[in-house]
Amino acid sequence: MGKLHVNVKFSSASSCPLEVDSSSSVRSLKNCVSSKTGIAEGDLHLILAGKVLNDNQTLDKLGVGNHTVLHAFQQRRPAPLEVTAEVGLNQLGATNSRSVYPYQFFVYCKKCAALRPGKLRVVCGRCRQGNIILLQEPACFDDVLLAGRIQGTCQNCQSPQDSKFYFKCTSDHGDVIELQDQCAVLRHVRPNRGDNECITCTDVQHPVLVFPCAKKHVICMECFVSYCIVQLNERRFVEDPDTGYSLPCPAGCPGSLIKDAHHFCLLGSEQYERYKNFGAEEYLLQSGGLMCPAPGCGSGFLVDNPSQKVVCPNCQYEFCRDCRGAYHPDEDCSSQLPCDPATVQEGNIDQEHALRAQNELESMETIEKISKPCPQCKAKTERSGGCMHMTCTVCKTDWCWICEKEWNRDCQGNHWFG
Template sequence: MATLFVNVKFSSTSSCPLEADPNSSVGELKSLISDKTGVSRSGLQLILAGKVLQDSQTLNDLGVGNHTVLHAFQQRGSPRLEVNAQVGLNQLGASNSATVYPYQFFVYCKKCTKLRPGKLRVVCGCCLQGNIILHQEPSCFEDVLLPGRIQGSCQNCKSQQDSKFYFKCTCDHGDLDELQGQCAVLRHIKPNRRNRECITCTDVQQPVLVFPCAKKHVICIDCFISYCIVQLNERRFIEDPEAGYSLPCPAGCHGSLIKDAHHFCLVGTEQYERYKNFGAEEYLLQSGGLMCPAPRCGAGFLVEDPTLKVVCLTCQYEFCRECRAAYHPGEECSTQHYSNPTIDQERELSQEQALRAQYDLDSMETIEKISKPCPQCKAKTERSGGCMHMTCTVCKTDWCWICEKAWNRDCQGNHWFG
């Protein structure tokens, strides 16, 4: 097995890099430290993730990987409180059985640009050094995500301090300094130890996303990514005061919104940028803002002046507040007049503006030819196949592609299939 490179820190300015066999015990590692530094092995203690390590434990069992930082201190006088290091070893990425999925935590690593297993680490909240012995172990995400929940005895500050937890990617990035390479933990991603089927494809995958609904519905990562992209294309993300724009369980369960937007990083860099732009657009529209309809612009801004003529603050394009076409003084608008556009109408306009920002004016002429407006909110809709029963993605109105009216029994009987 390959040699591990371990960094043992005595203080913020003193450290000892070592090469060790992964099967070495903590006791053997202490002997290596003593031989290299001259520090007496007697009373030498090592700390990992807020726990004092026992001499009989091996680096492999503890989940120690390349460039893992261990913190050392010389124990003097009465022994300090030690937490049983055998509890929660799976949280460090170790497993005593080959049949058990080894990882408990998952993160989005910006360096890997993808979902990765994560490891939990802890430092003193005051000096940010890792040689702190916790008074109790964390038992839930609130213990590690909320400040001040767990205290410890810091061997650097020599005082009782609040602990600061963070997560790192299990991949070797060569991070030797504390808090370097922190990653956003994805608390809804969990190991599928009960082999639950994906709610979408019914396949059994590892790991999975578990929605926070009462039934704890499971979805595999591939289906979750597809679900996010489809919902983003149809602008179906839901605004939540705490989570921002989020998604619920596909089954529509109450209270199932994903609580952390970092989960949407899984869709990839390009789609995640679309998600952030969507959130900005929705917030602007909710605040009564406008989107510039000029090609290759699409800038958003708030306008307090109630006049029909609007000038884009970015590209200086002049357009009509009512129909979003180029400003036309003295002429009637070609679209239905509305003096106080609703949020749904503005949202529909945002979709058109997104198209205009990507294509030339020739493309807009094509859109006019192949699309029809929703009879309720006038959202431009393109039919790509299937029956004539249309559902507006903006206002959710059911309407008929043939007669361009609300869907009714006559539509279903006469031209359901055209």
């Protein structure tokens, strides 16, 4: 039995802090509030997560933690909605919950910078206060993630209002409404109630990520992070118009893309930044944009002009739209190196332009020596190690570094490792 500090709020300017036992009933809590405020216990009603609490419920069974805020209102008639469920909204979508899995929701907490169990909370969509009584319970994630799905009667506004749901971390950050933006719910991460094996390592772990495929394949969190990083390194994420830059189930099941980018926060800040950069590049390329091939630039931009000559708006480098080499007017793409400034007649160009052209020539010659063109889109590719199986970062073609053609079983059998 432990002590809890809870705060019972009547309005934004009126509250009643209490210290109670974690096993205390709602009735005993109301009795403490009544003795401090003078409000008759029978006229006092407490709200948690959009529901009026039953007198016989206990704080530990309701999932009330330290510094939890309960909302109160005075009403002489019976409360319009009472809760008889053991854990209230924390068990959304779950039945016959076992005590070994006390939480149904998991969040990425920005304050903890980690995966944490989460709690669902609700406030009035108008006044942002928590003393709202829901007219119906949410039945799915869309009910809590989409605005206007669930209404309630706000005791502050004294009228029906749209409810606003949010998730909070179970760690002791306080129960302040301003923290609602600090947590992102991870809708695919769930408790492993069926003790299902990970699709990758076959181990049984808790919690797990459940892919939205027909077979509901399960992957443990460690394997999920490894799977994402490998796919990220090989640029095998999928750009989907509805889902964004995402990954499917490792088994390749249709309709299995992860629906929320916040799940990739679990990779850590460095890998998540790479994910966002790659996603932006992929979206740009699929939208008809180009990436500047100049060394040290790599800027992405959209081009309205359909001409072969492209000028990077960032570094002003001029390159060919077709071969991504330096711009070469009146020449085919097999000869795109810039002219040697030594062959230009003296006086035609100044010293600064000559030096710039010389540097560009040396850079392009270096690129020619250490890179090979993709057999599909001709993008210059440098191999920095690993096997001979290459994946073009522009057109996603799989090709062989040795024979410079699309990857096939002969390549894999004869010179996969060189």
